[in-house]
Amino acid sequence: xxxxxxxxxxxxxxxxxxxxxxxxxxxxxxxxxxxxxxxxxxxxxxxxxxxxxxxxxxxxxxxxxxxxxxxxxxxxxxxxxxxxxxxxxxxxxxxxxxxxxxxxxxxxxxxxxxxxxxxxxxxxxxxxxxxxxxxxxxxxxxxxxxxxxxxxxxxxxxxxxxxxxxxxxxxxxxxxxxxxxxxxxxxxxxxxxxxxxxxxxxxxxxxxxxxxxxxxxxxxxxxxxxxxxxxxxxxxxxxxxxxxxxxxxxxxxxxxxxxxxxxxxxxxxxxxxxxxxxxxxxxxxxxxxxxxxxxxxxxxxxxxxxxxxxxxxxxxxxxxxxxxxxxxxxxxxxxxxxxxxxxxxxxxxxxxxxxxxxxxxxxxxxxxxxxxxxxxxxxxxxxxxxxxxxxxxxxxxxxxxxxxxxxxxxxxxxxxxxxxxxxxxx
Amino acid sequence: xxxxxxxxxxxxxxxxxxxxxxxxxxxxxxxxxxxxxxxxxxxxxxxxxxxxxxxxxxxxxxxxxxxxxxxxxxxxxxxxxxxxxxxxxxxxxxxxxxxxxxxxxxxxxxxxxxxxxxxxxxxxxxxxxxxxxxxxxxxxxxxxxxxxx
Numbered sequence: 269x270x271x272x273x274x275x276x277x278x279x280x281x282x283x284x285x286x287x288x289x290x291x292x293x294x295x296x297x298x299x300x301x302x303x304x305x306x307x308x309x310x311x312x313x314x315x316x317x318x319x320x321x322x323x324x325x326x327x328x329x330x331x332x333x334x335x336x337x338x339x340x341x342x343x344x345x346x347x348x349x350x351x352x353x354x355x356x357x358x359x360x361x362x363x364x365x366x367x368x369x370x371x372x373x374x375x376x377x378x379x380x381x382x383x384x385x386x387x388x389x390x391x392x393x394x395x396x397x398x399x400x401x402x403x404x405x406x407x408x409x410x411x412x413x414x415x416x417x418x419x420x421x422x423x424x425x426x427x428x429x430x431x432x433x434x435x436x437x438x439x440x441x442x443x444x445x446x447x448x449x450x451x452x453x454x455x456x457x458x459x460x461x462x463x464x465x466x467x468x469x470x471x472x473x474x475x476x477x478x479x480x481x482x483x484x485x486x487x488x489x490x491x492x493x494x495x496x497x498x499x500x501x502x503x504x505x506x507x508x509x510x511x512x513x514x515x516x517x518x519x520x521x522x523x524x525x526x527x528x529x530x531x532x533x534x535x536x537x538x539x540x541x542x543x544x545x546x547x548x549x550x551x552x553x554x555x556x557x558x559x560x561x562x563x564x565x566x567x568x569x570x571x572x573x574x575x576x577x578x579x580x581x582x583x584x585x586x587x588x589x590x591x592x593x594x595x596x597x598x599x600x601x602x603x604x605x606x607x608x609x610x611x612x613x614x615x616x617x618x619x620x621x622x623x624x625x626x627x628x629x630x631x632x633x634x635x636x637x638x639x640x641x642x643x644x645x646x647x648x649x650x651x652x653x654x655x656x657x658x659x660x661x662x663x664x665x666x667x668x669x670x671x672x673x674x675x676x677x678x679x680x681x682x683x684x685x686x687x688x689x690x691x692x693x694x
Numbered sequence: 695x696x697x698x699x700x701x702x703x704x705x706x707x708x709x710x711x712x713x714x715x716x717x718x719x720x721x722x723x724x725x726x727x728x729x730x731x732x733x734x735x736x737x738x739x740x741x742x743x744x745x746x747x748x749x750x751x752x753x754x755x756x757x758x759x760x761x762x763x764x765x766x767x768x769x770x771x772x773x774x775x776x777x778x779x780x781x782x783x784x785x786x787x788x789x790x791x792x793x794x795x796x797x798x799x800x801x802x803x804x805x806x807x808x809x810x811x812x813x814x815x816x817x818x819x820x821x822x823x824x825x826x827x828x829x830x831x832x833x834x835x836x837x838x839x840x841x842x843x
Contacts, residue, residue, distance in 0.1 A: 545723075549740050625728075629763070629765070630765075632729040633700050636729065
């Protein structure tokens with residue numbers, strides 16, 4: 269059976285009930301029960317750590333299908349900038365674009381010019397806004413989700429400006445509809461994604477009622493057919509790409525295209541958590557803009573890519589030096605679009621606070637005392653064999669009635685309880 | 695006013711232990727979150743606790759942070775054994791600092807510590823004896839909903 273949670277699908281037949289995903293999850297959203305992974309949708313931020321951790325291919329992303337493509341009269345592929353880093357430094361972006369056309373999409377839309385336009389719009393936003401500082405980038409949807417559930421105080425720090433991918437989708441639909449005379453609803457706009465977080469942001473977006481995309485595919489699932497099409501010589505003709513846009517594939521690219529240099533770039537969930545804790549404590553107020561990615565190098569280390577992140581970074585350096593820009597981004601044009609609210613999110617970003625564990629302060633304190641008492645009894649091995657990522661989480665689960673203290677194998681051994689026998693087919 | 699203690703925990707702080715700087719404040723923040731206190735209460739106390747903890751690390755030999763929750767308020771006492779403060783009035787002025795170059799290099803010593811604690815909390819008291827040590831008492835009142843409002 270296939271069990272979906274957000275953008276993550278568990279293929280139960282492949283799950284062996286090891287605890288790799290459970291230990292890898294940064295928000296402790298995963299438990300292993302009856303030898304199967306279970307994700308708490310309230311805690312999941314779609315960072316994809318479980319996909320990365322699973323050695324049995326039991327955890328995969330929830331993407332569109334070819335049947336989804338057939339629902340539309342015309343289909344457009346808008347790839348993440350990371351796609352151009354996946355085929356080595358002698359494959360140019362226009363070859364990848366040609367390969368996408370050869371792989372079942374009716375057209376390809378380049379979002380690279382939109383990237384520096386958004387950087388410029390963020391510059392304008394920063395110069396006019398009153399704080400609170402620092403303002404935080406919304407490019408990484410896992411970062412937004414982390415803030416919504418864990419750092420609601422930081423919501424006013426989020427920049428209410430759409431990502432280049434969403435704006436490119438909005439623009440592509442408009443342009444293609446005008447050019448081909450097809451109603452906008454009959455055009456299918458699909459993203460080629462490096463990560464699960466963006467898949468989820470298309471299904472359940474933040475700051476807008478509906479994503480401008482109709483669906484998405486992962487880089488990994490298209491990789492084989494794209495590589496074949498590239499080898500067969502698809503898209504040989506040179507097209508222009510915006511080099512500053514390509515750089516958005518890795519951390520530093522977004523802030524690098526801005527005029528404002530008072531920025532900080534932070535990557536990886538541990539460092540992000542550390543910096544967010546600092547901001548909550550009132551630090552980093554002197555910084556204007558924080559570029560933050562849940563993946564260690566930005567999008568180029570997304571879990572749905574094929575090429576390793578170091579090779580991809582190297583390819584990125586090489587190809588961005590070899591593409592030429594079609595035209596300079598006109599700042600006046602960006603400013604006038606800014607005045608027309610072209611870049612702005614339509615809706616307010618709202619917190620998604622977790623259900624409180626207790627009804628009132630007294631009950632919460634009792635629960636904490638109870639948890640500490642249980643934790644005393646537990647072995648502090650944090651082995652996760654019970655199905656919770658560590659002893660403290662098991663204690664919490666027991667207090668909440670979601671687990672039993674006897675789930676701990678060490679306690680079972682100490683109490684002389686016979687362990688469950690391995691059930692085999694001997 | 696119901697003064698009965700619902701929860702109390704004490705954390706020790708070691709002077710000059712920059713490695714663990716902020717550890718007590720972080721631990722207290724995690725507890726406040728677990729207790730479901732109002733995010734504004736958590737934010738204000740976290741700022742105060744961090745400043746108070748760093749003061750002990752920078753200027754004292756040994757100290758402790760005592761965190762107490764009653765039905766009415768969250769109260770914090772930070773007491774240390776150390777050089778103390780000779781002129782409290784001066785130390786309470788924004789921008790006044792006796793921090794060394796090393797402390798400044800670590801991003802501290804802007805002379806905002808004590809004023810910041812006072813600003814973030816509902817009450818603030820300071821007692822200090824030069825050569826003996828300093829005690830800070832501060833806290834934040836909880837709303838009618840027990841810190842959830």
